[in-house]
Amino acid sequence: xxxxxxxxxxxxxxxxxxxxxxxxxxxxxxxxxxxxxxxxxxxxxxxxxxxxxxxxxxxxxxxxxxxxxxxxxxxxxxxxxxxxxxxxxxxxxxxxxxxxxxxxxxxxxxxxxxxxxxxxxxxxxxxxxxxxxxxxxxxxxxxxxxxxxxxxxxxxxxxxxxxxxxxxxxxxxxxxxxxxxxxxxxxxxxxxxxxxxxxxxxxxxxxxxxxxxxxxxxxxxxxxxxxxxxxxxxxxxxxxxxxxxxxxxxxxxxxxxxxxxxxxxxxxxxxxxxxxxxxxxxxxxxxxxxxxxxxxxxxxxxxxxxxxxxxxxxxxxxxxxxxxxxxxxxxxxxxxxxxxxxxxxxxxxxxxxxxxxxxxxxxxxxxxxxxxxxxxxxxxxxxxxxxxxxxxxxxxxxxxxxxxxxxxxxxxxxxxxxxxxxxxxxxxxxxxxxxxxxxxxxxxxxxxxxxxxxxxxxxxxxxxxxxxxxxxxxxxxxxxxxxxxxxxxxxxxxxxxxxxxxxxxxxxxxxxxxxxxxxxxxxxxxxx
Numbered sequence: 001x002x003x004x005x006x007x008x009x010x011x012x013x014x015x016x017x018x019x020x021x022x023x024x025x026x027x028x029x030x031x032x033x034x035x036x037x038x039x040x041x042x043x044x045x046x047x048x049x050x051x052x053x054x055x056x057x058x059x060x061x062x063x064x065x066x067x068x069x070x071x072x073x074x075x076x077x078x079x080x081x082x083x084x085x086x087x088x089x090x091x092x093x094x095x096x097x098x099x100x101x102x103x104x105x106x107x108x109x110x111x112x113x114x115x116x117x118x119x120x121x122x123x124x125x126x127x128x129x130x131x132x133x134x135x136x137x138x139x140x141x142x143x144x145x146x147x148x149x150x151x152x153x154x155x156x157x158x159x160x161x162x163x164x165x166x167x168x169x170x171x172x173x174x175x176x177x178x179x180x181x182x183x184x185x186x187x188x189x190x191x192x193x194x195x196x197x198x199x200x201x202x203x204x205x206x207x208x209x210x211x212x213x214x215x216x217x218x219x220x221x222x223x224x225x226x227x228x229x230x231x232x233x234x235x236x237x238x239x240x241x242x243x244x245x246x247x248x249x250x251x252x253x254x255x256x257x258x259x260x261x262x263x264x265x266x267x268x269x270x271x272x273x274x275x276x277x278x279x280x281x282x283x284x285x286x287x288x289x290x291x292x293x294x295x296x297x298x299x300x301x302x303x304x305x306x307x308x309x310x311x312x313x314x315x316x317x318x319x320x321x322x323x324x325x326x327x328x329x330x331x332x333x334x335x336x337x338x339x340x341x342x343x344x345x346x347x348x349x350x351x352x353x354x355x356x357x358x359x360x361x362x363x364x365x366x367x368x369x370x371x372x373x374x375x376x377x378x379x380x381x382x383x384x385x386x387x388x389x390x391x392x393x394x395x396x397x398x399x400x401x402x403x404x405x406x407x408x409x410x411x412x413x414x415x416x417x418x419x420x421x422x423x424x425x426x427x428x429x430x431x432x433x434x435x436x437x438x439x440x441x442x443x444x445x446x447x448x449x450x451x452x453x454x455x456x457x458x459x460x461x462x463x464x465x466x467x468x469x470x471x472x473x474x475x476x477x478x479x480x481x482x483x484x485x486x487x488x489x490x491x492x493x494x495x496x497x498x499x500x501x502x503x504x505x506x507x508x509x510x511x512x513x514x515x516x517x518x519x520x521x522x523x524x525x526x527x528x
Contacts, residue, residue, distance in 0.1 A: 005190040010228035018230035038153035043074030045151035054079030084215035163187035181384030192316035197225035206231035241269035259508035291440035310343035316378030444472035461494035
């Protein structure tokens with residue numbers, strides 16, 4: 001008999017095989033998988049009492065806490081759709097998303113409730129707001145713990161689910177316009193989890209620290225493939241380097257996922273405090289392409305294993321990995337670091353190509369630039385209530401990522417920029433990522449973003465915006481000279497400016513569009 005690929009299976013498996021094992025640690029709380037399952041059943045019974053039905057949207061605005069994790073499975077047992085909200089948005093963003101998604105229930109952590117309180121009167125479809133970790137009383141707002149305790153932990157009679165039913169509605173944090181709601185099915189999430197758990201070597205020995213927020217494509221599937229393998233989840237409410245290192249040592253964390261900017265903060269903290277860990281750790285990085293210097297510092301100084309992956313919300317999200325293949329292990333360390341900093345090669349179940357404007361695959365010469373496209377079971381069902389954007393993104397069965405890349409002779413993909421971030425100077429394509437990688441090698445540089453600025457002669461030239469490390473001083477001339485020793489002449493930044501910090505999206509990516517504005521506003525455009 002055919003068993004549908006539905007996400008409820010992962011917790012079922014954990015309860016059956018690891019029921020008495022600690023499944024979740026959240027600060028002072030520690031639950032076995034059986035205890036987690038009991039709370040999930042209570043949640044499902046509670047949602048049913050509020051008349052939540054199959055297909056209804058249930059929104060969560062919370063940090064990485066127990067209640068967020070149990071929400072995934074409690075919502076899925078009713079066939080409802082999990083709609084996790086980015087915790088770093090503005091009230092107007094929440095207003096748009098909650099109304100656009102037609103969410104009926106909103107779970108919100110009390111710490112984030114002020115972001116919702118001022119828009120409550122404008123919410124069109126929300127029927128109940130349930131406050132997590134609530135200490136205060138608000139009119140019409142239900143307190144989670146008191147509410148949950150009313151319901152039994154007995155087995156919940158699940159609705160019948162199809163693989164193609166929508167499981168998650170995830171809103172992208174776009175740089176312009178309103179965010180788009182990405183619809184991911186049970187099947188796409190499930191098959192992605194199978195592929196990712198293989199490539200990331202997930203096992204029941206793992207202790208996973210939730211650094212990446214669970215609103216971020218479900219924290220790269222963490223609620224699914226770490227649960228399905230009986231690993232232990234350790235929650236992290238606020239991301240700071242000191243807390244991360246404390247929890248790594250306290251709970252013997254074996255794996256954690258994060259954006260490059262967070263990894264950068266860990267490297268700085270490690271270098272300042274010379275922390276010694278008693279066990280091995282692997283760190284999984286996705287987001288903007290990391291500098292090769294990051295890989296070297298992580299593996300040589302910290303002794304961790306660095307794993308670069310690539311993906312996006314619209315593909316569930318991962319499609320490539322940079323883990324060194326067995327027939328390449330004899331190359332030099334520097335060459336390995338270079339390979340590990342690349343997007344790498346396709347994961348099982350994902351067909352990935354880099355194509356030129358004519359749709360033909362680029363030559364594997366590490367020079368020709370094209371756009372990454374993919375065909376995989378993880379591709380979204382589309383954008384919620386936005387067929388035009390769906391049509392622009394998925395063409396002839398292929399999803400066009402908007403990321404530009406080259407392919408080397410080994411078949412490894414290396415991202416050179418977002419499509420809009422490639423700098424074209426005098427007809428030459430310049431990868432801002434390559435220039436950033438060189439500047440990151442300078443010991444005084446903490447963060448850097450390279451953008452195009454208008455130039456009368458060349459059309460546009462690269463400009464670097466730099467954040468220096470604490471107690472470090474370096475001049476523009478010194479950094480330009482350093483870049484000149486490591487880059488072709490046409491790739492050297494025309495100029496460098498310094499800032500105390502760089503603007504970032506809620507998921508930690510540097511917002512180049514915000515940086516570009518001050519240089520291009522008078523032009524009325526962002527490219528020449």
